[in-house]
Amino acid sequence: MELAENIIQKRPEGLSSPSKKKQRKYQHTLTKQTGAKCTIFPTKHIGICNSGLVNGLSEEVVYEHFSKYGKIEQILMLPGKSCCFVSFDDIKCSTKAFNNINGVLNIAQYLKPVFLSFVENIPESLIEANLKHDSDPPNGLIILENFITDSEERAFLALNDFNRLGSSLKHRQVKHYGYEFKYDINNVDLNCPLEEKIPKECDILWERLRIAYPQLIFVEPDQLTVNCYKPGQGIPSHVDTHSAFEDPIFILSLGSAIVMDFKNDNGDHHSLLIPQKSFVIMSGESRYAYTHGITPRKLDILQTKAGLTVFHRAIRVSFTFRKVRNGKCCCKFHSKCDSYLRTHEKSYTAFGQLAERVEETHVHKVYENIAQHFSETRHKPWPNVVDFIKSFETGSLLVDVGCGNGKYMNCGQNIFQIGLDTSISLLNVCREKQYQVLLGNCLRIPLLDNVADGAISIAVIHHLSTEERRFSAIRELLRILKAGGRVLVYVWAKEQKHRNEKSSYLKQDRKNRRCEENEAVSNEKLTLVDGVEIPIHTNRTQFKHQDVLVPWKLKKNSGKSLNTGTDESQTFLRYYHVFKEGELENMCAQFNSKLLHSYYDQGNWCVILEKK
Ligand SMILES: [Zn+2]
Structure with a gap:
């Protein structure tokens, strides 16, 4: 009897066993993401295992809560990661912070508690990558x-x-x-x-x-x-x-x-x-x-x-x-020069009248043709999108505008999800899985105003070929939301390297992996009508232009059951407008909505908006 009581008393404060299990899972993720070794013995260094820049946790918030327990030597936020590190001057302070914060302080995404772990060391390579951009001013x-x-x-x-x-x-x-x-x-x-x-x-x-x-x-x-x-x-x-x-x-x-x-x-x-x-x-x-x-x-x-x-x-x-x-302007910095782009990329201004045709040929028809292959290669939901969906309360209505093969359609728990897409082939994939889906375009969502608690638009708006249409798509997403409803938008980023780290899109490049300098980039273009050309992008390389056609190679026999025209090896060109940093945010700033979170994830620019 005495022995049993001792065991109970020795259990660490504040942590029940289910949380311990969670904690082990998070520690494992921290090590996997950063290479830092977790330890049960207190050190000066604490890893925040389940929250980082990707989840909207800022250096400011980390500082605010951790500095209460002593002098902080370093905070290391890692771009694109859902974890970060805090180092104290001495172990006494880090232990105090650990005991007061671990599993208790609700600063992780959607106000969930953070889970901490002591780490032996913060890997030197992470520190250097983080320090690189602080000291010297840029040229000029x-x-x-x-x-x-x-x-x-x-x-x-x-x-x-x-x-x-x-x-x-x-x-x-x-x-x-x-x-x-x-x-x-x-x-x-x-x-x-x-x-x-x-x-x-x-x-x-x-x-x-x-x-x-x-x-x-x-x-x-x-x-x-x-x-x-x-x-x-x-x-x-x-x-x-x-x-x-x-x-x-x-x-x-x-x-x-x-x-x-x-x-x-x-x-x-x-x-x-x-x-x-x-x-x-x-x-x-x-x-x-x-x-x-x-x-x-x-x-x-x-x-x-x-x-x-x-x-x-x-x-x-x-x-x-x-x-x-x-x-x-006659500068030599062409990628950011509106004067240069206006004269050299005729498509820049001429898309207006051609928009619907571009999207019909190079978006809708392409998805229809590659539907099965696309669906086979798009299984894995992105974790931050899943977290967003899971943040809705029981009984909420969530609309997936551009649901594709429905990979996010069963991510919610006890919520009602409706999907919308323009591709009948992809909608059939969804129907086979018993998902509730509608045929429709993101510019005219077939739903009433103010009905949804949430919406997601994942990799959709970058397929619209004029700024006006991209703007309308966001307005349409906000229209269907109730006041206080939230929408998550992902668009492909022009910057496939963020803070010196390559996106997985670039990392998957087999041909160019070894010699980055000699990227095999084509200068091919497709002429749409006289005088309007769209550059064809070379897959797995950095984007050179914002309006591009991205090839999708359909291998032999991979699309036979869905479309009769695709039983030979064929390349389809999908139209994309890849977004520059700040472009999506600026567009969203023009609506009566609150920008809750803006981040870079998996090579995309992402925002969460709340309707006012
Ligand atoms: Zn210029």
């Missing part, structure tokens, strides 16, 4: 610190009274001088200059700049955008439209320091601290080839070799000075 970016004095800063701040200003942007307050920057066309209208020019109080900046940086060639700006960011607000990654503004661009920062992220097509990522009272010169590569953006959060954490530095944000006001461009 110069930060001049303490460019103005405290009293000048106060004078600049006094130029705008943001409390009185109305604004159509939800995330921050904006005011324009000289010309208005129109966010719907991403450009300025040269024929409509504003009455209010750049305040003359700004003139001191140009005199000072000539002294501080005499080798810089510039024309005095004629356009000014003033942004006011409260802590927690940010701006999606973007490139200032090439054809709208000259090079360089200047940013004066007032009120607070902030971390700005610069990213290019090669997966290079620089997180830079832009100090209060600093003056930034953005020119050349940093102006043309890099996107820049500010992550919405209340504090910035900078990780350097020296350790962790935390900056709490205050209200920041930025003055962005630009010279409006008259004519085309």
Whole structure:
């Protein structure tokens, strides 16, 4: 009797045995994803096994909860992973954090508890990959610190009274001088200059700049955008439209320091601290080839070799000075140059009238033809999509718009799922499995307004060939949702390398695995009608264009039972519009919905929206 009592008392606090089982499962996943060795003995390093960037857990939240138990040496968030690491200065603190947080603190996705494990070490390779993008600014970016004095800063701040200003942007307050920057066309209208020019109080900046940086060639700006960011607000990654503004661009920062992220097509990522009272010169590569953006959060954490530095944000006001461009941009950074793309990719503008034809020939008919083969190769549901579906309460109605072979149709527990697709062959696959499915197009969902608790649109919207149609598809998804309903959208990313890591789409490349430099890329194009061409993409390589045809090879005899025309080896070309970073977010920002989560997963850009 005494013995039994002892055993009960020795059981670790807070954890019942079913959770222990769960914990072992999570530890196993952590090791598999990162190579870190789990241990039952306390160390300075803690792995969060079941939540990471992919689940919407941010460095900020990890810091907020773990720093209560002592000084943190390092937080390691891993792009594309559902786990992360925290290291403390000493074991006492990490043990305290472990005991208070493990299985108890609900910061995992959908407010579930996090499960922790001590790890022997954080693998060196992970740390290095994470540190790589922090230190140096990209080419062409110069930060001049303490460019103005405290009293000048106060004078600049006094130029705008943001409390009185109305604004159509939800995330921050904006005011324009000289010309208005129109966010719907991403450009300025040269024929409509504003009455209010750049305040003359700004003139001191140009005199000072000539002294501080005499080798810089510039024309005095004629356009000014003033942004006011409260802590927690940010701006999606973007490139200032090439054809709208000259090079360089200047940013004066007032009120607070902030971390700005610069990213290019090669997966290079620089997180830079832009100090209060600093003056930034953005020119050349940093102006043309890099996107820049500010992550919405209340504090910035900078990780350097020296350790962790935390900056709490205050209200920041930025003055962005630009010279409006008259004519085309002639830069050499073609992938981000609207002037170049407009003249060289005729399809860019000409798709309008051809949209339905492109989609009929290169989406709907193709799926009809490859249905069986497609279905055979699309078994494995993506874990984060399944988690989203499982987050709905018993009795919820969830609509899978573009359900394909129905691989997500039985993922929910005690919820009612309806699927929608344009392919009769794929719908037949669903019907064989007794799923509830409808024939229909994502632009005209055959359901009433405000009926669904949730919706998913997985790998669908990238098949729509104009921006207007992609926009309508999101509007249609929100239309069928009840207020408070949530939708998950996945679209294929142009960036198949994210934070220096290749997507599984690239990793599956057998031919090019060894010599990346010599990617066997074709320059083939398909002429749609006179003057409108779509480039044909080489599978398993990085995307060179946003509007592409992606080949699907159907091997001999693989499609015989579904379609008589496919009993020989045949290549089908599927149309895709691959999304650039920030593009989906920007599109979603125009609706009356709340962006709950935005992330990169399996080579896709993904968002979760909540209808207001
Ligand atoms: Zn350009």
